[in-house]
Amino acid sequence: MTDDLRYESVLPNATYAPWLADADFQAAFAQIRDHTLVDHFRCYELWQLVEQALRLPGDMIEVGVWRGGTGCLMARRAQLLGSPAKMVLCDTFAGVVKAGRKDGAYRGGEHADTSLETVRALAGAMGLANIETLTGIFPEDTGDKVADRTFSLCHIDVDVYQSGLDVLEWVWPRMPVGGIVIYDDYGFATCDGITRLVNERYVHDGAVTLHNLNGHAVVIKTAGAKPFWKRLLGR
């Protein structure tokens, strides 16, 4: 796939809108909508993917929480399904880090207008007892606190290439076959580093990558997946 990124507004012909008939989703989205940068199309996709991921063993993890909107939405879905899985929410709460040459718009420090207390208040208002929070750069500062866990779902909403890559490499060996990675911002002109990362990685061993048109790339781990170190050594 070329690095020559081109853009066009996507105008879908299909109009099926299941979120309109989903009262639980509507109620949850109303609670989180002022705490998220993510539109209801992508939020509904997260809502549906949580149900599928929770058929697998393990917890769920989000890196890139900001004010807690998508994280609490996914935790609500798990709560409604009666799942014992925890939702681990990871953020610096001091803004974006690791912006670099592959990122056209981000410089670092964006989205610092939040706090751990903001997220905890939202979770409290929603009655969510299934979230855990980790403050710091992930994975370097906080990954060791959950390094012995398995994750059936990972939501990567970090905006820039290097953070996205570091999260993926950390979580991939901790996911079962069938585990789901969702990259937010895939295809957004302001987050070209994420598009570049997915485009570079989409043919990697043991993964099926869905390039959605809504601003998500969804990666599903298959039985052919090899650990990264084996791939690096060519085995």
Ligand SMILES: C[S@@+](CC[C@H](N)C(=O)[O-])C[C@H]1O[C@@H](n2cnc3c(N)ncnc32)[C@H](O)[C@@H]1O
């Ligand atoms: C676009 S916001 C997340 C939006 C959120 N998911 C929502 O519902 O609107 C991106 C967040 O990623 C965080 N972030 C970026 N890279 C990170 C990293 N390596 N570790 C922890 N947090 C990171 C930033 O602090 C920022 O809050």
